[in-house]
Amino acid sequence: MTDAAKLSLVTSIADLPAQSAGQPASKAESRARYFNSGNAFNVRLPAVPNAVFVDEPRRALDLATPTGLIACDASAAMQCSFPATTPFVLTRYARIRAGAQLQTDFVCSGAIFFVIQGHGQTEAGDETIHWRQGDLFMAPGDHAQRHIAIDDDAVLWVVTNEPQLAFENLRAPAPGNAPSGLVHYPAAEIDRQLETLYTVGSSDEIAGLALIFSSDQQAAGRNILPSLTAAMNSLPPGGQQRAHRHNSVAVSLVVDGDNCFSMIDGERKDWAPWATTITPPVSAHSHHNDGDRLAKFLIVQDGGLYYHARTMGFEFTDT
Template identity: 50%
Template sequence: MINNDMAEMPVQLPRTPANAAEARGRYFNSGNAFNLKLPPVPPRILRDEPARAMAKDATGWVLCDLSNELECPFPATTPLMLARYATVLTGETLDVTLNCTASIWYVIDGAAQIVIGDETATLGKGDVFLLPGGVGARIAASESAVFWAVGNDPQLAFEKAQPVTGAEAEAATSFVHYPAQEITYQLDTVYQRDANDNTSGHALIFSAEQTVDSRNIAPTLTLSLNTLKPNSFQPPHKHNSAALTLAVAGDPAYSMVDELKCDWSPWATLLTPPAAKHSHHNDGDTRAEFLIVQDGGLYYHARTMGFEFY
């Protein structure tokens, strides 16, 4: 007996393909094409990874890889972003050439020099920098250094794509260095101003010359350094982008993601799933700071960010 429900139909193959191009075709229907079940992005606070990096046992990477849970065939923390820690011991060098459009970096500890293409920069604790993907880059540490980085590697891996490199007019991003001293000045300038009811707290938003019109740091990525005043909280809210958050300062502080309480620990990575209700809380007597990377550029461009407070 034939089941007449089209949702139960398997994928349909071409009947009599005349050539290889026709034979590659596959056909679904409106009943079975949109019921694909993918694992949800899990709320998570990642503490083991920073502990391994901060141990400074060897030069190398510590990936925040949840690809098994996400059923991704490539390393990923969210479907479109990969967070990682990097350790570079004194006198050693790490190749940081990545297959992504851009990666966002924060210097957790130590001192180093980076060489990318024909540019160099001296890096210190608290610095932020933006690396274009596909461009040869290496970090040499003068004092054992630890970094946190987020790139859109999974986005390119999903499409089997390569970053465009070359002149600034062609590449999506360039190397940008945000020194800690300048970040402190800019953040303090923001922190001294009043926030109205439509403002999401006191946060410093990072952008670059090439992406200033979109106010993003890279075409698909956004970066902000958020703050919470002592004994305060950011009200529950949501947005359609996923968020990867580095706990920079806050004692004690925590986040609520749906009903999961995520206690911060130094340099932990918080994963907030897309559209998840979440809030951030500072129960301490000092200012809390947290660095947030989102795949927000995609959603801003598509006009689907969906930010709202509860």
Template identity: 40%
Template sequence: MTIEAERARYVPVEKGFNIMRAPLAPRAFVDEQRRAFARETPTGFVALDLSATLGTEHAATTPFMLARYARIRRGEMLRATLPASGEIWAVLQGAGTLERDGERMAWQADDMLALPGGIASTWHADEDSVLWLATDEPALAFLGVRPETAGRGAIDATHYRADDIGRELRALYERTMGPDTPGRALFMASARTERLGTCLPALTLTLNAVRPGESQRPHRHNAAALVLALREARCASTIGGQRLPWTQHATLLTPAGVTHDHRNAPVAGDAVRDDDIALALIVQDGGLHYYARTMGFSFA
């Protein structure tokens, strides 16, 4: 018998149709956020790692996504080559420059970037900086593949500048909402991914705003979601019956298929300031589900 034949296993159908895995629970990664912003934290990554729950040998926040904070001290640099098809970055604090693939790009607070994965990157900080990033590394690790960097796939480096984002948000804040509008949200895309309706082929990136007294109706979808609170206001999410108040720059996990909503408390008076409007960055593995026709969005 050959070694290849010895590897063969034959599984009864009742076991094949009843594969059980530990579920993910809603949670807020507040301790990780505090560690990333602490002055004594050295330059490096703070991973939102639930691999112990997921039973994986690789770091993962959900089965298909990994989120991290990146802390870079003033005058220092962070080098990384991430085994992902693509990377989504948000600058929460600070400013600096990015060097990768022979190019140099300046970044500052409130900028966002979508980048092809697998490329050596060096992040230089001109001041104490904290960035947040999400990738599909767990999906590639599960398949046992590495990113293809020669052709760059369907991802071009894309820079969402703070000033441009600000103008788009102003229109979003004033948008008239209909009874069937899923939420006050803005999808981020690129020239190459706009037709897909996503930021990266596998991942979606949206900016969600909740004005005072508004709520995003309870809903569910088959994509897991990572919710990064950029401006907390008086907002809280209810995820699977658990109320989780927004904390600025903390990340909430919405597991796949779990009913959730986002509600911002009213404010006194008629004048609404930007600080009263809750704002979150939301990354989902929705690109995979849109492509597979399995998004499964519905209002609760």
């Protein structure tokens, strides 16, 4: 059947296949494809799943697990061609056996690490930091990192924007060109800063009581990296975070809490220790603490992207 005959069978531009140049005069012209407002507008992709990862932390915390990385990979559900927890964020757990080393060299602008258990040190470029349980640190993507667990096995939660770079087939920043240097937020300082927030108090117009992590170089954007926001959110016993939505996606690590759950578009999602949960973009969500101690959960969002695009779309959904 000729192309003209094929075209005669199509009654809507929405049903047209990709079109190519009729008589390409060069390789560059032959590479061109043509779509239209019927078949390439308001493109629909598989939704970001309302997932919770519990097997990955279980494996990471298993004494038998060797030193290495365990990814929370939802790329199949999202039909994404590279590992991804959400379209722009990849979350992993790292287990490092006592005395062992783990080398990480992610293609990202920076990697966020939270220490779930153990203590040790990380070398990044010409700097070394010593970390312990409850610490958070951000290692810039212009250098590989070498992590060493001291005395006991260590488990880390690791979040990067590798999918963001993979989407554009980009490389990590050249040495000295990362958006931030190495930044360390020790557990005791995180607790001190959180206490300050509770002492000062909040209001109903503020979404939760969260400590936002930034740095000298990223302070203007209030973010930890240009595209990523990181926050230690908290819920007092019996407390709940006012229901809201935003266009950024969140990956969260359950750090502490008993009898806690989230409501995601009307669906209850119970928290499990050290689980990673995805809060899909635009979903109406709230977090609840029915337990009797302060709940803490570490949240990383691709919020910087939406702030920069002026498209965060934040709104409370209970009004």
